[in-house]
Amino acid sequence: MGLVQVATNTVTSAVSSVSLLGITTDDVYMVALNNVEPVVDGDYLRMRFTKASDDSADNSSNYDRAAKELRADTTFNDSAQTNQNCFYFIENGTGTSETHNSIQYLFNFNDSSEYSYATFEEASVMYNQDFRGRNGGGVLTVAQATNGVNYFYPSGNIASGTFTMYKVV
Numbered sequence: 001m002g003l004v005q006v007a008t009n010t011v012t013s014a015v016s017s018v019s020l021l022g023i024t025t026d027d028v029y030m031v032a033l034n035n036v037e038p039v040v041d042g043d044y045l046r047m048r049f050t051k052a053s054d055d056s057a058d059n060s061s062n063y064d065r066a067a068k069e070l071r072a073d074t075t076f077n078d079s080a081q082t083n084q085n086c087f088y089f090i091e092n093g094t095g096t097s098e099t100h101n102s103i104q105y106l107f108n109f110n111d112s113s114e115y116s117y118a119t120f121e122e123a124s125v126m127y128n129q130d131f132r133g134r135n136g137g138g139v140l141t142v143a144q145a146t147n148g149v150n151y152f153y154p155s156g157n158i159a160s161g162t163f164t165m166y167k168v169v
Contacts, residue, residue: 001168001169002168002169003030003166003167003168003169004166004167004169005164005165005166006020006022006023006029006165006166006167007020007021007022007148007164007165008020008162008163008164008165009162009163009164010161010162010163011036011158011159011160011161011162011163012160014039014157014158014159015157015158016152016157016158017057017150017151017152017158018150018151018152018158018161018163019050019055019057019148019149019150019151020148020149020150020163020164020165021050021055021147021148022147022148022165023052023106023109023110023146023147023148023165023167024110024147025110025167026108026110026111027167027168027169028105028106028107028167028168029105029106029109029165029166029167029168030103030104030105030106030165030166030168031102031103031104031106031149031163031164031165031166032102032103032104032162032163032164032166033045033100033101033102033103033104033151033161033162033163034101034161034162034164035099035100035101035160035161035162036092036099036100036101036102036151036158036160036161036162036163037092037093037094037098037099037100037158037159037160037161038092038093038094038153038155038156038157038158038159039094039153039156039157039158039159040094040153040155040156041093041094041095041127042091042092042093042126042127043091043092043093043153043154043155043156044088044089044090044091044153044154045088045089045090045091045092045100045151045152045153046086046087046088046089046151046152046153046154047086047087047089047104047118047149047150047151048063048085048086048087048149048150048152049109049116049118049140049146049148049149049150050146050147050148050149050150051144051145051146051147052110052112052144052145052146052147053144053145055147055148057150058140058142058144058146059085059086060085060140060142061083061084061085062083062140062141062142063081063083063084063085063086063087063138063139063140063141064081064082064083064084064138064139064141065079065080065081065084065087065088065120065136065137065138065139066078066079066080066136066137066138067079067080067120067134067135067136067137068134068135068136069090069132069133069134070132070133070134070135071130071131071132072130072131072132073130079134079136087118087120087138089102089120089122089124089134090122090124090126090132090134091124091126091127092124092125092126092127093125093126093127093128094127094159095127095129097125098124098125098126098127098129099124099125099161100122100123100124100161101122101123101124102120102121102122102123103120103121104118104119104120104121104149105118105119105168106118106149107119109145109146109147109148110145110146110147111145112143112144112145113143114143115139115140115141115142115143116139116140116142116144116146117137117138117139117140118137118138118139118149119135119136119137120134120135120136120137120138121133121134121135122134122135148165149165151163
């Protein structure tokens with residue numbers, strides 16, 4: 001198994017969102033997020049799939065997600081959401097090392113007759129210096145071709161981070 005880079009974006013000054021486009025085959029794709037940080041403290045990174053029809057983020061209320069959250073400050077817990085307009089990731093902050101890191105695998109994106117799925121492996125240092133990890137996955141319950149992903153913080157911009165998408169070969 002190998003990886004072929006499809007798209008990358010390194011944020012060094014604040015932007016409202018980052019889109020990674022380029023899914024054009026039925027292969028599995030992987031996204032790596034490295035040291036992603038918000039402008040506003042205590043904000044949750046969010047993700048939407050992009051529609052192949054016009055490259056825009058699908059903001060319909062059709063995102064379902066479930067995960068197991070591992071916490072350094074207390075015991076583990078379950079985390080789930082249904083019928084949301086995006087996926088929510090672990091909140092993080094603006095202090096030193098308060099960043100979000102994640103590996104995500106994307107499935108069925110190019111197939112217009114199937115739902116698009118993703119799995120998530122997250123690790124974040126939160127705004128209060130707690131460390132959390134989360135493993136899980138989610139689905140966009142709309143049968144449409146999707147060609148990428150869009151990331152954003154709802155209450156502010158993305159301050160920094162590296163976003164890279166690969167095709168798994």
